[in-house]
Amino acid sequence: MVISVSNTLRHDQACTKQAMDNAQIEKLVLSSIEKMGLTQEDVAWNDEGHLELRKPDSLKLHSLTLQMEKMGLELKMTRKTLIEIC
Secondary structure (H helix, E strand, O other): OEEEEEEEEEEOOOOOOOOOOHHHHHHHHHHHHHHOOOOOOOEEEOOOOOEEEOOOOHHHHHHHHHHHHHOOOOEEEEEEEEEEOO
């Protein structure tokens, strides 16, 4: 049995939103991740098509979200906890 607990926070941009398509956002995020010193071993695309951080670093993740906010991009953050009972 698995119990799933999630909490979602939506953070609208504080400045003028930039018109960017998904490919542009993806390129920007990958570039930012590379500049932060994360390697190909640290990130990977999962089965749902999401970019997954294999070794989450709270400080680097926070820096990334601040950069995206500064560029006028909206953020939606969902924390999910899975409790597996065997």
